[in-house]
Amino acid sequence: MEDDFLKLSSILTGFEPLDAKLGRLYYLEVKKAAGAQLTLLLETYKTHVIGQPGNPEDLIRACIWNVQDLRTLSQAIINLWYTAILNFGAVSWIAPPEAYFDSLLWKAIEAHPPAISGGYFGYWRYPPEN
Amino acid sequence: MDNNYDVIIIGAGVAGALIADKLSAAGRRVLILEAGETGRARVELVGSYLTAAAQTLGSPYKVVPKPLKNMAPSPDGTNDYYDQPDGTHNPMVFKSTYERRVGGSTWHWLGNCPRLLPNDFKSFSLYGFGKDWPIGYDDLEPWYCQAEKELGVSGDHEGLNGLFGAKRSAPFPMNRIWPSYSDLKVAEALACSANLWSEYNDEPLVLLSTPQARNSAPYDGRPVCTGNSSCVPICPVGAKYDGAVHVDKAVANKARLSEKSIVTKITAAPDGKITGVTFIDWDGNPHTVSARLYVLAANAIESPKLLLLSGIANTSDQVGRNLMDHPQGEGLCVSAEPLFPFRGPPTTSGIDKFRDGAFRKDFCAFRMSMGNDGGGRTQSPQAILGQLLQTDFGTQMRSKLRFKVTRQFRISFLAEMKPLPANRVTLSPLLDDALIPRPKLSFTIDDYTMKGFDRIAEVMKSILLTLGTRFDDLVLPDHTTPFLAAGHIMGTCRMGSDPHDSVVDADCRCHDHGNLFIAGGSVFPTGGTANPTLTIAALSLRLADRLERELKQPS
Ligand SMILES: Cc1cc2nc3c(=O)[nH]c(=O)nc-3n(C[C@H](O)[C@H](O)[C@H](O)COP(=O)(O)OP(=O)(O)OC[C@H]3O[C@@H](n4cnc5c(N)ncnc54)[C@H](O)[C@@H]3O)c2cc1C
Ligand code: SF4
Numbered sequence: 001m002e003d004d005f006l007k008l009s010s011i012l013t014g015f016e017p018l019d020a021k022l023g024r025l026y027y028l029e030v031k032k033a034a035g036a037q038l039t040l041l042l043e044t045y046k047t048h049v050i051g052q053p054g055n056p057e058d059l060i061r062a063c064i065w066n067v068q069d070l071r072t073l074s075q076a077i078i079n080l081w082y083t084a085i086l087n088f089g090a091v092s093w094i095a096p097p098e099a100y101f102d103s104l105l106w107k108a109i110e111a112h113p114p115a116i117s118g119g120y121f122g123y124w125r126y127p128p129e130n
Numbered sequence: 131m132d133n134n135y136d137v138i139i140i141g142a143g144v145a146g147a148l149i150a151d152k153l154s155a156a157g158r159r160v161l162i163l164e165a166g167e168t169g170r171a172r173v174e175l176v177g178s179y180l181t182a183a184a185q186t187l188g189s190p191y192k193v194v195p196k197p198l199k200n201m202a203p204s205p206d207g208t209n210d211y212y213d214q215p216d217g218t219h220n221p222m223v224f225k226s227t228y229e230r231r232v233g234g235s236t237w238h239w240l241g242n243c244p245r246l247l248p249n250d251f252k253s254f255s256l257y258g259f260g261k262d263w264p265i266g267y268d269d270l271e272p273w274y275c276q277a278e279k280e281l282g283v284s285g286d287h288e289g290l291n292g293l294f295g296a297k298r299s300a301p302f303p304m305n306r307i308w309p310s311y312s313d314l315k316v317a318e319a320l321a322c323s324a325n326l327w328s329e330y331n332d333e334p335l336v337l338l339s340t341p342q343a344r345n346s347a348p349y350d351g352r353p354v355c356t357g358n359s360s361c362v363p364i365c366p367v368g369a370k371y372d373g374a375v376h377v378d379k380a381v382a383n384k385a386r387l388s389e390k391s392i393v394t395k396i397t398a399a400p401d402g403k404i405t406g407v408t409f410i411d412w413d414g415n416p417h418t419v420s421a422r423l424y425v426l427a428a429n430a431i432e433s434p435k436l437l438l439l440s441g442i443a444n445t446s447d448q449v450g451r452n453l454m455d456h457p458q459g460e461g462l463c464v465s466a467e468p469l470f471p472f473r474g475p476p477t478t479s480g481i482d483k484f485r486d487g488a489f490r491k492d493f494c495a496f497r498m499s500m501g502n503d504g505g506g507r508t509q510s511p512q513a514i515l516g517q518l519l520q521t522d523f524g525t526q527m528r529s530k531l532r533f534k535v536t537r538q539f540r541i542s543f544l545a546e547m548k549p550l551p552a553n554r555v556t557l558s559p560l561l562d563d564a565l566i567p568r569p570k571l572s573f574t575i576d577d578y579t580m581k582g583f584d585r586i587a588e589v590m591k592s593i594l595l596t597l598g599t600r601f602d603d604l605v606l607p608d609h610t611t612p613f614l615a616a617g618h619i620m621g622t623c624r625m626g627s628d629p630h631d632s633v634v635d636a637d638c639r640c641h642d643h644g645n646l647f648i649a650g651g652s653v654f655p656t657g658g659t660a661n662p663t664l665t666i667a668a669l670s671l672r673l674a675d676r677l678e679r680e681l682k683q684p685s
Contacts, residue, residue: 014528057524065523075519078527082515097180105511108528109504109535111472115176115360117367121346122308124357124474124502 001042002027008045011056012074013081015104022099026080030073033091037073044070082108135161135386135421136681138407140393140436142166143234144663145649145670146427147376148280152674154383158681161419162377162385163409165202165392165428166231170194176366187238187363191229199563201412202392204230213558213570224573225615226455228429232389233374235429236663238363239617240476241343241370243283243664244497245274247294249486250658257490259578260549260656264627264636267296270668275300277667278341281371282349285341293338294486304346306339307355310502312469312539313337313479319596335593337479337500343371343663344475350375357474359503391417392564396424396440396646404442404646410564422685423645423677427670430619430652431569434555437623437633439567443640448633450556452549452624454657456616457575459583459607460506460542461590466598468536471504472511477542478502484589485659494546494582497659498590501540507614508605511535541593543586543607546659547579549621575613583609618662620651638673649673 006023010016031038041064048063049056064070076088082105084095100113110128112118137153139146142164154160169175175190182189188206203210205227208217217223228235248267253260275298278285285302292298309317317337344355344365355369365372381387390412397406406420426433434450437443481498489495504511514534518527558570587606594604607613626632629641634653640646649670651662 012523014523014525057526060524074523078519078523079515083512092183094181094183097177100180105515105531106472108531109472109511110470110532112359114472115180115358115364115366117356117358118473119356121354121356124310124478125308125314127311127468127470128473 001039004042004046004050005030005038007050008042009077009081011060012078013104015081015107018081019102022102025095025099026077026086029086029093029095030077030080030088033086033088033093034073034076037069041070041073133420135159135419137161137423137425137677138163138419138421139425139427140407141234141427141429141432141650142232142373142377142387142389143427143429143650144236144281144373144376145666146425147233147373147380148667148670149425149427149649149674149677150380150385151376151383152671153677153681154380154385156678158678160380160385161421162380162387163391163393163407163419164232164387164389165432166204166229167193167202167389168232172364172366172368175364179360179364187227188229190364191231191237197412201390201564202230203562204228211562211568213560213568214573221612222574224453224455224571226617226619227615228431228617228619230432232377232387233372235617236372237374239372239663240362240661242477242499242661243278243281243285243341243343244482244660245296246270246658246660246665247296247486249294250656250660253490253656259490261624261626261631263655264625270665270672271297271299273668273672274664276671277664279303280376280671281343281664281667282345282352283341283343283664284346286339289338290341293482302341304349307342307344307346307475307478309337309339310474310478312471312502313500315465315467315469316500316539316593316597317479320593323592323596335481335483338482340478340480340499341664342475342478345369355475359472359474359476361475392566393428393436394439394566396426396436396442398440398442398643402643404643414564423647423680425647425649425673425677427649429650430622431555431571433648433650433652434622435557435567435569438555438557443623443633443642443646445642446630446633448624448631450622451551451554452621452655453553453555453571453573453619454547454549454621454654456544456618456657456659456661457547457579457613458542458544458616459586459611459613460501460508460540460605461587461594461607462505462508462538462540462603462605463594463597463599464534464603465537465539469539470536471502471538474502476501476503492581493585494579495659496543496545496582496586498541498543501542503540504535504538506540506542508540509538539594539597541590543590544616544659544661545579545582545586546657547575549624549656550574550576555622580609583607583611583613616661618651618657620654620657620662623648623652624655625653626655637676638669647673647677
């Protein structure tokens with residue numbers, strides 16, 4: 001299950017590979033918050049996406065993204081990886097600072113999380129390296 | 131507590147701390163009474179900020195563990211401490227906040243350090259609004275140089291020397307903070323767009339490096355800025371100046387710092403001489419102390435509040451009046467090319483061209499600053515993510531997010547407002563946990579500034595359009611948009627030569643009390659378009675010099 005969570009997270013976030021340690025932490029937190037919903041999400045992923053012909057993003061759109069409940073949970077999972085904050089149902093959980101350092105939002109925009117050094121004095125004068 | 135002090139300073143913000151440092155270095159016996167605490171170490175404050183549910187200005191600074199009573203509360207919103215109409219429904223409320231802790235509000239300031247301009251001191255005689263200062267730019271100039279050294283300001287001496295007649299007699303102690311990639315791109319675009327501002331004159335707009343109290347090299351035992359980009363509300367490494375720097379120096383010079391000491395009364399004898407101050411500690415016990423001279427440096431809301439509570443210094447009826455801020459607003463666009471925000475300090479350059487001119491007879495002057503923080507306070511990357519997630523996920527969402535956020539660009543303005551007597555701090559019937567009246571605020575912005583908002587929007591629009599944005603992506607402020615706060619609290623104990631319409635004289639001495647002085651933004655008769663702290667620091671250093679001279683006289 002945990003492995004599937006990481007693989008699905010990867011497709012949902014558009015980042016490959018994701019940090020496995022963080023994946024474990026997030027898996028446990030999402031399980032606490034979503035319980036059976038998460039099981040259903042991962043089962044759906046296993047049955048309809050893994051090993052199926054076609055582009056995984058298209059398959060996920062069809063069997064997960066287009067199903068309201070699964071989509072809500074998927075959105076919460078993406079948000080968690082991107083911001084280190086889980087908001088699902090009544091649950092609002094903030095990951096420890098290490099997770100914030102790795103949050104994907106900042107990677108996606110080629111910046112760094114505020115409060116962490118982006119490098120040497122003056123690096124901001126140049127565009128990011130990659 | 132003994133009473134053998136030369137000077138008692140109320141408030142350990144930058145104003146009080148600079149004076150404490152200078153006088154203690156001269157061997158004077160100094161007591162600093164500070165309502166807040168020294169509190170936790172910087173690294174723990176950063177931790178609290180990172181893991182706060184809502185990352186507000188105050189989130190690093192909450193007292194931990196949460197005390198039963200919050201004896202020295204700081205505002206962290208419009209209505210949690212101030213008594214004024216509900217800010218969620220009413221845009222015309224006072225929105226600036228401060229931090230009551232050792233070092234004061236510079237813990238969460240941004241650090242921009244422009245000087246006032248020569249004409250800012252003469253707004254009444256030149257433009258017919260406000261009130262002239264009893265001192266001019268030239269009186270303050272040497273103190274500006276010293277303030278830049280004390281705070282550690284990085285700046286472009288050549289670029290700023292002579293700006294609207296503001297001569298600089300010394301270079302900055304450090305070279306300018308490097309411009310951001312986005313500054314360079316914006317400057318390029320503006321250089322190709324002369325004549326857009328012909329109403330003002332037809333030179334192209336230029337970006338000037340914003341002078342800022344942030345190290346461009348190791349300075350005064352503090353490290354160089356490495357672009358952590360979280361200056362507001364906290365610099366994780368101390369590359370940005372804060373008032374604790376001078377509190378530490380003063381304490382090393384043997385000044386006595388009494389934290390968790392909330393002053394509740396300043397007592398005056400019938401002849402006007404101040405005879406002592408009363409404070410309570412965080413357990414609620416009262417204490418009384420006295421000295422030869424007293425300096426009130428509790429910021430432009432708490433200082434007038436304390437004078438009103440004490441029933442002193444107010445024969446002019448000006449205490450608490452003319453409360454000012456610099457109303458702010460932002461314009462946003464999505465540039466044709468990526469500008470890569472969220473790298474480096476939140477702003478590194480500005481446009482100073484609209485800070486002075488004959489137009490000030492009709493509407494407000496303003497300064498613009500260029501953002502390195504995407505959608506600024508209007509649209510966070512988290513909000514854009516939230517919008518995209520409504521429809522997209524995976525690589526598509528990731529690339530749309532990158533596309534938009536890396537191209538987002540913000541310009542802010544900071545406008546001058548008129549000092550209005552009805553904008554004021556009074557005592558609320560509501561009490562805080564220490565049973566002290568909370569500040570009651572009345573605040574509005576008049577047409578002079580509102581009229582300026584529309585002009586500002588026009589200028590912003592033409593700048594943003596040079597970046598090749600689509601009209602749909604333009605967000606512009608106008609007079610119908612609620613303004614944002616700058617945190618620049620000024621004007622509530624103004625200085626002047628006439629005791630009938632001012633609280634302190636040109637030396638910051640209370641007209642009514644020969645041994646009581648006021649330091650901080652409260653003494654500003656007008657606010658100009660400079661962020662106030664460098665001027666606060668310059669006035670404080672000048673005051674320290676006056677106090678030292680006074681102490682040399684027999685008592
Ligand atoms: C978000 C933000 C950004 C800002 N950015 C800038 C900027 O870029 N440039 C700029 O120039 N300015 C900026 N400012 C403004 C700047 O923070 C203030 O001008 C400056 O901190 C004022 O210094 P001060 O010493 O006068 O007051 P403070 O720093 O507020 O210090 C006053 C001290 O007095 C203490 N005190 C209050 N009441 C009592 C009492 N009864 N007894 C004992 N002690 C008391 C308080 O606890 C406090 O420590 C910003 C402000 C904010 C909020
Ligand atoms: S950019 Fe970062 S290192 Fe530089 S002053 Fe701001 S918070 Fe400190």
